Amino acid sequence: MSLHLKTAAELGRGIRAGEYSSGELTRHFLDRIGRGNERLNAFITVTPERALEDARRADATVAAGRGGALTGVPIAHKDIFCTDGILTTCGSKMLANFVSPYDATVVERLAAAGTVMLGKTNMDEFAMGSSNETSFYGPVRNPWDETRVPGGSSGGSAAAVAARLAPVATGTDTGGSIRQPAALTGLTGIKPTYGRVSRYGMIAFASSLDQGGVLAQSAEDAALVLEAMSGFDPRDSTSVDTPVPGYAGALDRPVKGLRIGIIREFFGDGLDPATGDAVQVALDIFRDLGIELVELSLPALPLSVPTYYVVAPAECSSNLSRFDGVRFGYRCDDPKDLLDLYTRSRGEGFGAEVKRRIMTGTYVLSAGYYDAYYLKAQKVRSLINEDFRRAFAEVDVLVGPTSPTPAFRLGAKVDDPVTMYLNDIYTIGANLAGLPALSAPCGLVEGLPVGLQVIGPHFAESRVLAVAHAYQRETDWHRRVPRAWA
Amino acid sequence: MAIEWEVVIGLEIHAQLSTRSKIFSGSSTAFGASPNVQANLVDLGYPGVLPVLNAEAVRMAARFGLAIGAKVARRSVFARKNYFYPDLPKGYQISQYELPVVEDGSVDIVLDDGTRKTIGVTRAHLEEDAGKSLHEGLGARSGIDLNRAGTPLLEIVSEPDMRSAREAIAYMKKIHTLVRYLDICDGNMQEGSFRCDANVSVRHKGRHEYGTRCEIKNVNSFRFVEKAINHEVARQIDILEGGGSIVQETRLYDPDRNETRSMRSKEEANDYRYFPDPDLLPLVLEEAWIERVRSELPELPDEKAWRFVREYGLSEYDAGVLTASRELAAYYEATVTELGGEAKLAANWVMGDLSGFLNRDGLDITSSRVGAARLAGLLRRIVDATISGKIAKDVLEVMWNEDRGADAVIEARGLRQITDTAAIEQVIAGIMAANPQQLADYRSGKDKLFGFFVGQVMKATGGKANPGQVNDLLKKMLPG
Numbered sequence A: 001m002s003l004h005l006k007t008a009a010e011l012g013r014g015i016r017a018g019e020y021s022s023g024e025l026t027r028h029f030l031d032r033i034g035r036g037n038e039r040l041n042a043f044i045t046v047t048p049e050r051a052l053e054d055a056r057r058a059d060a061t062v063a064a065g066r067g068g069a070l071t072g073v074p075i076a077h078k079d080i081f082c083t084d085g086i087l088t089t090c091g092s093k094m095l096a097n098f099v100s101p102y103d104a105t106v107v108e109r110l111a112a113a114g115t116v117m118l119g120k121t122n123m124d125e126f127a128m129g130s131s132n133e134t135s136f137y138g139p140v141r142n143p144w145d146e147t148r149v150p151g152g153s154s155g156g157s158a159a160a161v162a163a164r165l166a167p168v169a170t171g172t173d174t175g176g177s178i179r180q181p182a183a184l185t186g187l188t189g190i191k192p193t194y195g196r197v198s199r200y201g202m203i204a205f206a207s208s209l210d211q212g213g214v215l216a217q218s219a220e221d222a223a224l225v226l227e228a229m230s231g232f233d234p235r236d237s238t239s240v241d242t243p244v245p246g247y248a249g250a251l252d253r254p255v256k257g258l259r260i261g262i263i264r265e266f267f268g269d270g271l272d273p274a275t276g277d278a279v280q281v282a283l284d285i286f287r288d289l290g291i292e293l294v295e296l297s298l299p300a301l302p303l304s305v306p307t308y309y310v311v312a313p314a315e316c317s318s319n320l321s322r323f324d325g326v327r328f329g330y331r332c333d334d335p336k337d338l339l340d341l342y343t344r345s346r347g348e349g350f351g352a353e354v355k356r357r358i359m360t361g362t363y364v365l366s367a368g369y370y371d372a373y374y375l376k377a378q379k380v381r382s383l384i385n386e387d388f389r390r391a392f393a394e395v396d397v398l399v400g401p402t403s404p405t406p407a408f409r410l411g412a413k414v415d416d417p418v419t420m421y422l423n424d425i426y427t428i429g430a431n432l433a434g435l436p437a438l439s440a441p442c443g444l445v446e447g448l449p450v451g452l453q454v455i456g457p458h459f460a461e462s463r464v465l466a467v468a469h470a471y472q473r474e475t476d477w478h479r480r481v482p483r484a485w486a
Numbered sequence B: 001m002a003i004e005w006e007v008v009i010g011l012e013i014h015a016q017l018s019t020r021s022k023i024f025s026g027s028s029t030a031f032g033a034s035p036n037v038q039a040n041l042v043d044l045g046y047p048g049v050l051p052v053l054n055a056e057a058v059r060m061a062a063r064f065g066l067a068i069g070a071k072v073a074r075r076s077v078f079a080r081k082n083y084f085y086p087d088l089p090k091g092y093q094i095s096q097y098e099l100p101v102v103e104d105g106s107v108d109i110v111l112d113d114g115t116r117k118t119i120g121v122t123r124a125h126l127e128e129d130a131g132k133s134l135h136e137g138l139g140a141r142s143g144i145d146l147n148r149a150g151t152p153l154l155e156i157v158s159e160p161d162m163r164s165a166r167e168a169i170a171y172m173k174k175i176h177t178l179v180r181y182l183d184i185c186d187g188n189m190q191e192g193s194f195r196c197d198a199n200v201s202v203r204h205k206g207r208h209e210y211g212t213r214c215e216i217k218n219v220n221s222f223r224f225v226e227k228a229i230n231h232e233v234a235r236q237i238d239i240l241e242g243g244g245s246i247v248q249e250t251r252l253y254d255p256d257r258n259e260t261r262s263m264r265s266k267e268e269a270n271d272y273r274y275f276p277d278p279d280l281l282p283l284v285l286e287e288a289w290i291e292r293v294r295s296e297l298p299e300l301p302d303e304k305a306w307r308f309v310r311e312y313g314l315s316e317y318d319a320g321v322l323t324a325s326r327e328l329a330a331y332y333e334a335t336v337t338e339l340g341g342e343a344k345l346a347a348n349w350v351m352g353d354l355s356g357f358l359n360r361d362g363l364d365i366t367s368s369r370v371g372a373a374r375l376a377g378l379l380r381r382i383v384d385a386t387i388s389g390k391i392a393k394d395v396l397e398v399m400w401n402e403d404r405g406a407d408a409v410i411e412a413r414g415l416r417q418i419t420d421t422a423a424i425e426q427v428i429a430g431i432m433a434a435n436p437q438q439l440a441d442y443r444s445g446k447d448k449l450f451g452f453f454v455g456q457v458m459k460a461t462g463g464k465a466n467p468g469q470v471n472d473l474l475k476k477m478l479p480g
Helices: A008-016 A022-040 A048-063 A105-112 A155-162 A179-185 A219-229 A273-288 A301-322 A338-349 A352-365 A371-394 A417-424 A428-433 A461-474 B055-067 B165-181 B222-241 B287-295 B301-312 B316-322 B326-339 B343-361 B372-383 B389-401 B406-413 B421-434 B436-443 B449-460 B467-477
Strands: A043-046 A074-078 A116-121 A169-173 A188-191 A211-216 A259-263 A292-296 A397-401 A437-445 A448-455 B005-016 B078-082 B092-096 B102-110 B116-128 B132-134 B143-145 B152-158 B194-204 B214-217 B249-254 B259-265
Touching: A008 A022, A008 A048, A008 A219, A022 A043, A022 A048, A022 A074, A022 A116, A022 A155, A043 A155, A048 A116, A074 A105, A074 A155, A105 A219, A116 A155, A155 A169, A155 A179, A155 A211, A169 A188, A179 A188, A179 A437, A179 A448, A188 A219, A188 A461, A211 A219, A219 A437, A219 A461, A259 A273, A259 A371, A273 A292, A273 A397, A273 A437, A273 A448, A273 A461, A292 A371, A301 A352, A301 A371, A301 A417, A301 A428, A301 B078, A352 A371, A371 A397, A371 A428, A397 A461, A437 A461, A448 A461, B005 B165, B005 B222, B055 B102, B055 B116, B055 B152, B055 B165, B055 B287, B092 B116, B102 B165, B102 B316, B116 B165, B152 B165, B165 B194, B165 B222, B165 B301, B194 B222, B214 B222, B214 B259, B222 B249, B222 B259, B301 B316, B301 B326, B301 B343, B316 B326, B316 B343, B326 B343, B326 B372, B343 B372, B343 B389, B372 B389, B372 B406, B389 B406, B421 B436, B421 B449, B421 B467, B436 B449, B449 B467
Parallel strands: A074 A116, A074 A169, A259 A292, A259 A397, B214 B249
Antiparallel strands: A043 A116, A169 A211, A188 A211, A188 A437, A397 A448, A437 A448, B005 B152, B005 B194, B078 B092, B102 B116, B116 B152, B132 B143, B194 B214, B249 B259
């Protein structure tokens, strides 16, 4: 079997068994990127020298008998993670010249685990988008159908792994930015509990919602990589100081007797019927595994999209103030005075969607509107939290679709932000409540992947991964590769 | 009849907390480094960096809160104050807004005439300082120094309880004393470690509602506060008496021209769009921790002053002066201990001659050229009548310039007091003989000439005659 068709876990085992070196693997993937990236536009920056250097070090580690599960395994990082000495753009013209002087904690930890950095993946500008069409570096194409979007904002990471240009990739998820692209490209993507993965060095979009995570080929790969990137970081005050359980080791724990909650609100009008059917088939498999299915209602959940589109823009309007043309990043030519420096640097450096959200956020925080928007949104957020809390008193995990439809065509929704925002209707709730959530492929609709979402209580990543892993032992949707990239 | 105006003043004091590192980053807070060398990626607001709260800054804020009898909040929240300025790297300042760490305390001030007054402290909250914009020596360009960015500040907001510039100064001095007692701020006003903005309004005496206020920025010395407030009060009264009305605005005090001028009006004011900072969890303080901080409080100025009144029999005013700084109080107490009593004498010398020398040479009590032990040595010679108080002043002057003890100076200069009655009588007799006219006048009722004879005796003895004895002997001998 070709190297690129192996999962990260298999590759790690192969390296340690001496079947191939990390150097060979790395060259194989660099070669695939070289041939495929032009079509997909999945990478903003490819770092061959760094990759080969990482690979040499990994091979030495393995030779010394000190290799771990991920030693020598290539990985791609979403370009939202700061990488020391490497261009870090966040998909924006604003940072098109920004070479980060430091590594994000996630990058540091995955390097310490022995992974090999292939490059930095394309993304919606500042992670604001659900189709990867807001990137300054142009849209990413879906390997399953290159006329379609890969989802967003981690669209580059999704396309890279789906096309096997990289065995695994990091992503971030503020309202669905890992799970929705994973669903649209046939991958397993996990966003852990808020606070599980350090946000240090992850360029902030909406600080109370952002979490780093993984886009992978399987629950097993997701578990391995998540385990390596998780854990307390004193540099992030919202990082949680509890030990990281061995996610990979817990994959096989029995799921029989678990109770799965089916969220009634996730099967309403907006759901594409074929996608709904695929999810129903998956539910039957769970039943066959001895899992009890319970239908339940989370009445506040339908309010998650409007809530999110108050909270996230509010935080982003403040988070993005540092991009002012003064210390780093884009600066306009020949500013006349300070105001001109600010308005043109920001006006020229940010794209339309980012500006829309900054303006929305500024508005909802303004004197006289704060109570009506920001404060009210926070109250609704508490209600949504409360809904989840009650649900998890009854069931072990919640299951539903990840995205209402399979991948849509490039350009289909760019002029209609509200329709675009509704793409995240099933994913946003987990961000508002800070819950771990995963998307796993559960079928193909007219040749396009659709995803099944599994949401767990806080810090129940192991359970979520075990449910997905049990499903993946019964199915092979996660092993499907788009024909053109096999 | 002219209207009587009442002045209403509230102060916002920014005290820079003397932590070693910044409030949200590990950079040093030392003053005076070359621009931007004490600014790390967090201070520079780089993409992806996050703030981590400095626990020492919190402890200092709690110390202050407990020292003013305030409520130290079990839960307080950091908020972002959003505005754009080049010396504000993130485009927002991390501060506290709705839920500050310290709320509802008070301090007592004592005015020159002994009046005591309680001034309410509405709140004190933690926040980060901004950097500095530099305009000099850069031609048409502006520079930014972010060394100060992220330095911890405690913003102390008073109630509008002050009714004159003098009260405002007394309050400001009290807070200044307090933060230095607590070791939470060095109080250095030249370096900007202790800054003040004043909210000033006037109203007809007897009215309850406040007049429209102006905020005066940059009143950063005790002298400027008085001048700036008095100037602002006069300006407001002028406008009101001329039939005008006050515009709510922020005004900047210019000490060179002794005037305030408008910076921005209420309409031009920023909408800061405060909201809780999602990068920082709410600050939760355990009751046990608060109690531990309370148990670590030093003796505070008021307690110390009361103790000085009680133990040393000082007046309230003297006790207040001597406890104005912890170092001065320590010097005073060391002097009294060394001397073994004579607390009032020690108080007079510390507040009088010694302070005079310190002021003249621009020295702080901690760098006094005559230490407490040497001062006590000098005072001991007054107590045992070796020298007079007047001679002691000269001895102190010598001691100030030469590193010698009082006894050595007295011996070397032959300043030992003449207490031999016979010797003094002989001098008096000589003077009476040399001044027959004055003697005759005195005897015919010109009592004022008594002083003349005292002066002559002191002059003849080089000031060394014991003044008490001189008095007694003159009273006996002059009448004849």
